[in-house]
Amino acid sequence: MDSIDLRLIDLLRDNARSSYAELARKVGLSAPAVHERVGKLEAAGTIRGYRAEVDHEALGLGVTALIGIIEDSGADTDDVLTAVRAMPEVESCYFMAGVESYQLTVRVGTIAELEQLIVRINRTPGVASTRTAIALSTKWENRPQPGVG
Template sequence: MDAIDRRLLTVLETDGRASFAQIAEAAGLSKTPCWNRVQALEEKGVIMGYRAEIDRASVGLPLLAFIDVAIDLGRHEAFEAAVAEVGAVLECHTTAGPFDYVLRVAVRDVGALDDLLRAQLSRLPGVKNFATRICLKTVFQARPLMANAGS
């Protein structure tokens, strides 16, 4: 990846709806070479997709929580397959330390969070225990990667 690819990624990360003319201008290219480079970055998996950021509260899911989950040894594969099917789970990451996973979930309220914990997450394969933290305020999220990616 060279400096031009990095400029392309910076523009796309800031505005995924930018036109190829805008992207090309920022990268110092004409439209066709710009399009070819973006296609190559997509094919390599550097660009994983494009999406709209949606305000959780606007769609009835204002409560954000982080759930640390400890799993029985040998049950990780089954847990990962099962947790991927739980719609309220936005992200699932393996971690080092006393817990094996951290989940980021969005729900409508504390009652829905309680239902999620008791009726769904506690019953997933291998779950030993979990600890939940409710987010009171998001200071920032989805910080651009390219600003910190170096050259």
């Protein structure tokens, strides 16, 4: 994990479809060398995968919301987690410090669908209550942190 690895990571976070030859030119190595380095970063889990970023509105998922979950005292946390994991609308899920055990990022097409999702989460065993905040607009998302990160 040296500075060349970091540059490769930066380049791949900027454009994951760059060819190895292009990466090699940019970092000043040969293509096989880059190939091996990237392979090792993948094997080590430093690079987890490659994702296309989409325009959610264009795909009919124009409503983004953040939902905090407060658990029942004595609830089995794994049950809540399993139930939430089964909901495809939940894009991200963090286990939090504080009153709200989980913080979710969800994406749905309409406010009506959001309502149904909230109802479903509230009905989940172990969930005491939820708090929902709706994103009116997304300024930016998943912006890579250059240099290190």
